[in-house]
Amino acid sequence: MEPIVFFQRLVCTVLLVTAPMVMVTCQLDYMYYVRSCPNLARIVRYGVASALSNDTRMAASLLRLHFHDCIVNGCDGSLLLDDNDGIKSEKNALPNQNSARGFEVIDSIKANLEKACPSTVSCSDILALASRDAVYLAGGPFVPMPLGRRDGRSASIDGANRQIPSPFEPLDNLTAKFTSKGLSLKDVVVLSGAHTIGFAQCFLFKSRLFNFGGSGKPDPTLSESFLQSLQTQCPNQDSSDTNLAPLDGVTTTRFDNVYYRNLLNGSGLLGSDQALMTDNTTSSLVLYYSQYPYAFYRDFGVSLVKMANIGVLTGSDGEIRKSCRLLN
Template sequence: MANSMSLLMLLSLLAFAPLCLCHKKMGGYLYPQFYDYSCPQAKEIVKSIVANAVARETRTAASILRLHFHDCFVKGCDASLLLDGSGSFTSEKVSNPNRNSARGFEVIDEIKQALEKECPQVVSCADILALAARDSTVLTGGPSWEVPLGRRDSRSASLSGSNNNIPAPNNTFQTILTKFKLQGLNIVDLVALSGSHTIGNSRCASFRQRLYNQTGNGKADFTLDPNYAAELRTQCPKSGGDQNLVFLDPVTPTKFDNTYFKNLLAYKGLLSSDEILLTANQESAQLVKLYAERNDLFFEQFAKSMIMMGNISPLTGSKGEIRKNCRVIN
């Protein structure tokens, strides 16, 4: 009991610690004022276009947030995910985590076109993704943070990196944690960033095995509430309907809040990778309970973890390029 209280007190202090707004990796600095002189309207242009896109379709916010995550976990935050395939590499868009599910590319294209008109070849696609992810979070009711800027764009993509580095819905807890640690992130970042599943949808193909005793041992998934499972079966048949969409948070599906963690406590985490945060590790379970009780602490940590994630191995200085079109190298 004493150890649990100590951990909660430590997490409370960490949550209210000042956010680091700059970070050094690979010899370069990222800082929020990077475009203040070269393209002072950049942030407002991104914000305006994202706001219009989310107003047209709320789901877009979660899609953009996911793009940023899936980009950063492969070769760092370098917009490699945005590249279409070419003669020299295969696009990350066709990897297992992205094929038939990654979306929001047209919104990024629209932002890039507007920025190229305002200040040609100044704002990187990687920075557009980082800003758009923050704006998507805020527009759905989540926290805000100052986005460190100055990333440059990759000239290549990594299909193998996308297939192997991005956590999968059916990975074990240890596998997911290892994938986070390889990116310089820890268990607190894992739990907080998983909270992004408070918005958005998942395809039936990502969780069907939990509904039909397909967990590998022929037994029902005891970590899924039986009534919730019965409801999900009406939306996801035993075969077919792989692309059917289900809300990740059935309670407040379009609002960024801590209901996701409350759902986990009720065994209503849609993905196996969600529910194991409660059932597979004591430290992550304590974090789930803390964030379920304290929305403010979740918001504080989510903002800090997003900054940490956005700082994964950025290209800076003379590395990479500033793409004119986010889909192709110059």
């Protein structure tokens, strides 16, 4: 199958120095490693494909890792750091603890890259490429990814607890967390479409099934058939909290636009997903992407690159870690 490719312009900062003089600084470059590590794309793609062949859930896990890294103080690979040298790992934050996965995939890719081109490719760039390849290998678009990120020298467990969106938050709160990072309301809807793949633990949505808002009743926005199915998967007992349910029960492992169709049918798994139907602007975008998969692929590529450029370190800032888990 030929990849669906969407090209984007580099993300640049335009500074007006003195009229009519304009200085343009491009932070990232699509050709950044073309000479220093020419086999980079092949090595990353092989590592992601190998991981997916063993565990199809890994596509969603890698994409989620990238998002959880970028949304906390920028795309600097801070989520990959373990507790060490004064670092309090973001892995232990509530949104990541016993949830974030795929670290060993990044470690394996990094080890292979260190053999091919030592101390050259940042962990943050590896994570960006791995998430891009995860989308493509799951059936989504191929998104050209600008590179040149450097790795941060710190982590913020407090930032992870505060800044990562929660499935329990109302739409206004979720939107505020996105827009605080320079993302738009449209980006919220588009990037939420990543929930076309992956799973969620029952405790993240179980209140919708039995005691929505303390009412003692299910969430009325859930379709009856979907509700009954979820109540079977997640019975009203503590032992079911860690059971898994697919975010998209129709095409669970395929990256497509069925997620949006599910929302229209009252079959959004997380409350934060179904909440997109409570606002006129977001619900109209949901309808649009449910009807036009090509538009979703196009816009997802744009929003993914936009997200991957949040707060990046370039030039002499940060470092190129030899191990993604430790500072040099």
